[in-house]
Amino acid sequence: MGEVAGSPQFTHISVDDFRVVYANLTGGNRVTTGRQVPYCLFTDPELARIGLSETDGKVTGILYRLFKVPMEANLRARTLSETRGFLKTLVEADSDRILGFTAFGVGAGEILATVQIAMVAGLPYTTLRDAGLTHPTLVEGLIPLFSSAASAHKVVDTRRAQTSAA
Secondary structure (H helix, E strand, O other): OHHHHOOOOOHHHHHHHHHHHHHHHOOOOOOOOOOOOOEEEOOOOEEEEEEOOHHHHHHHOOOEEEEEEEHHHOHHHHHOOOOOOEEEEEEEOOOOEEEEEEEEEOOHHHHHHHHHHHHHHOOEHHHHHOOOOOOOOOHHHHHHHHHHHHHOOEEEEOOOOEEEEO
16 A cells, blocks of 8 residues: 555555555545654664754754763663664754654664554654653663763754853
């Protein structure tokens, strides 16, 4: 379905295109516009991203807080001896809404799914930060990522293309 719909060429988006068409044929009312499009490169290590990137933020002029931790901060990544990479997220400057997420490391696609669900549900980043996540799991690495905001974070003012410490 997605191959002819003009959507991004990902299998998961093609499947979603089918669900949209099927829903509309059976009395539903779904659209493909405005949906989040996650992607994952299954390399070693994996690269996964959803939502706003830093480049997107700078182009659009959206104020955001940038949180970033090395994969070494992820206890499960350490037990697997797979500490290459990082977790990074952009959070709206005036709220706790997650704007985008990037993971580069072991299990990045699996970690991304948790953040995507939070984004779809409109949950603030603090929900993931304060959750009692299973230990030790790769998803638990979101706790140090979102906890890094408590001590120091950057507010990126893309309107003037400069960064200041908050």
